[in-house]
Amino acid sequence: MLIFTMVFIGFAVPFAYADAPSTWAKDTISEAESILGQTDVLHVGQGFDPRTLDPHNTNDTPSPRVMEQIYETLVNQNEDMEIEPGLAESWKYIDDVTIEFKLKKGVKFHNGETFTSKDVKFTLLRALESPYVGHVLGEIDPNGIKIIDDYTIQIVTTEPYAPILMHLSHTAGSMLNEKAVIEAGDDYGFIPVGTGPFKFDLWITGDSIELTKFNDYHGEGAMVERVVFKNIAEAQRRFNELKNGQIHIAYDILASDIKRIEENKELTLYRDTNLTTSYIGFNVQNKPFDDVRVRQAINYAVDVDLIIEAAMEGVGQQSNGPLGPNVWGSNQELQTYEYNVEKAKELMKEAGLENGFKTSIWTNDNKSRMDIAEIVQNQLKQINIEAEVKVVEWGAYLDGTANGEHDMFILGWSTVIADPDYGLYPLFHSSQFGDAGNRTFYANAKVDELLDKGRVEIDPEIRKAYYLEAQKIIRDDAPWIFLNIGENLTGTRSNVKGFSQHPTGHHQLSGVYLE
Incomplete structure (x- = not known):
């Protein structure tokens, strides 16, 4: 997910709220430390901080792993890479270059705004202007996005484009709320708003990102109250924290640790071609x-x-x-x-x-x-x-x-x-x-x-x-x-249930729970 969707194996971009008082940092660090013993918090270790949580300003791997929990797309690709409904309930081809989407009703953004066709148009036009992901949706005609009503929208490509649905399932197609993007300005990538099962809570740069369960989620809700993505750059430390029970899931396990996980009854290895x-x-x-x-x-x-x-x-x-x-x-x-x-x-x-x-x-x-x-x-x-x-x-x-x-x-x-x-x-x-x-x-x-x-x-x-x-x-x-x-190599604690790997490496965590 460069990328791009390359896949890249890591970004680390420093960020801080310049006007934030010093107590802000102290309070958030204290909160992060206090949740480590809670059973309703899922701790996930990955190798790098996301570059940003704005889906139009990066195309790396660490960022979409977090964004996958916050945002949703019009259509999804399941673990067999088959297209399924997402925020669009259905779609049909009007002609070779026009697809009409019927949107799901009753979907709320994390800021309370209702998801409508206007958000789809805003998202796609913004994505097309991105130097990072513009190529992903580049066949969409910016003048051919037509709002029929609040829950019906037509998308036109510049010419017949066979993989358009697959491209709309990409992180670049994550649906954004115009009000949230405009209000946040340049800081949007660090205070994101989506429609997903988890909403953004806080980011301690270089250390962790915390998400909380979105109680107004339109689908089946998340199984845990919070997810903490910990930035653990050193793979050996990531494995050790998994082994010692400091995290529940460790992404990008080293090959040298495969046997150690397989021989440990408290751990489970997930290994799939990616x-x-x-x-x-x-x-x-x-x-x-x-x-x-x-x-x-x-x-x-x-x-x-x-x-x-x-x-x-x-x-x-x-x-x-x-x-x-x-x-x-x-x-x-x-x-x-x-x-x-x-x-x-x-x-x-x-x-x-x-x-x-x-x-x-x-x-x-x-x-x-x-x-x-x-x-x-x-x-x-x-x-x-x-x-x-x-x-x-x-x-x-x-x-x-x-x-x-x-x-x-x-x-x-x-x-x-x-x-x-x-x-x-x-x-x-x-x-x-x-x-x-x-x-x-x-x-x-x-x-x-x-x-x-x-x-x-x-x-x-x-x-x-x-x-x-x-x-x-x-x-x-x-x-x-x-x-x-x-290969995707992921280690989990044995009490982690409901986890499965997606070939993209962007694993959905809403169905994961701690037994």
Whole structure:
């Protein structure tokens, strides 16, 4: 959920109310400490503070995990990634570009305002202007959003757009209340208002976010009174707090802790393939990475199995292309790049670079990624490439890779709607350079054509054929070193009931209770 919906593994952005008195901080910290012994409070540990709770100002992973509890969308994707009603009870196509939605009545925002079609229009227009998520809903025609009545609205796309419902289920489609957004101004991301089963209470920057049960929720209410999201950046500490009973749920468990959880009767492990793909990207605008032979050579020179075993500790499976097997339309017939140093040397010689060159590999301060960078650094020496590993602060990392300041970099992407448009268009279309997702600055006219056709084709079989071909070209062009398809690894205390993982990694907690 970058992202974007990439998936990114963490943001940490400082925030404070500049005019708040010092007693505010003392009071909130005291309150946070006092609830630790309560049985009606669910404590959840994740690796980073959200960047913001404004769904239009980020597309990372930590933020939507909290936003999922606060906001709702017109339609939902269930754990099988099937579309279901959300704040829209029903919908129908008027023509190839127009969908009419009937909204659920009696829905209240956390500030007491009633949810109507006006909020839908306000939300969509605001989302379209966002540099972070505008691309998610970008096919919606801003002049084609028509309010029929308070509970009926029509949404028009600029052309037929097959995955529109999936995109509306994205966090970018979280329904906002216009009054709340305007009143909060620039602070909205830190005092959010939604229609979800939990409402925002307080945020102790760098420490925790607390949500409370929304008693006027229109659906089945939350099972606990409060949820506390604790910012526990160090994975080992996160596991220890889970083991010691200081938190009930720990996201992003290390592979090294899997066995320890499985052997502990007080703990439960949830392990499921998710929608993320990890990769090492090349800046294909920089020499010598503008030569496909060099990119292919590096793919052959890198032992991905070793990386998965050593740096990822066996979690996930090697990817053979940009999409994982649980994304509709993924091409699972593609061949992986085998580990073949001699083949790599041949390609380097063809490119006139048998003596190698100097380059750099960017990573943020994520241990797994730093380990990956070091392994690749050592393996590239076999083909005379001298690679410097640069560890860059997360914010600077995102800015730098968006601006094309890098040679090679390590990131991941989550195709959170399980549709190939979301997993391919932002990353490989030439119109998406930089912040939108294409940080390799890869451009291929045929790929652009296929991705454009795939967006507007209604027939699923024809559409799938476009995406299968596009993935074959991308695999051969090798703008990435294709690493692995990830897993959601979550540990819980054994008294946590009703928890299940969503492939997106954005797990709904309203049905969770403490036995």
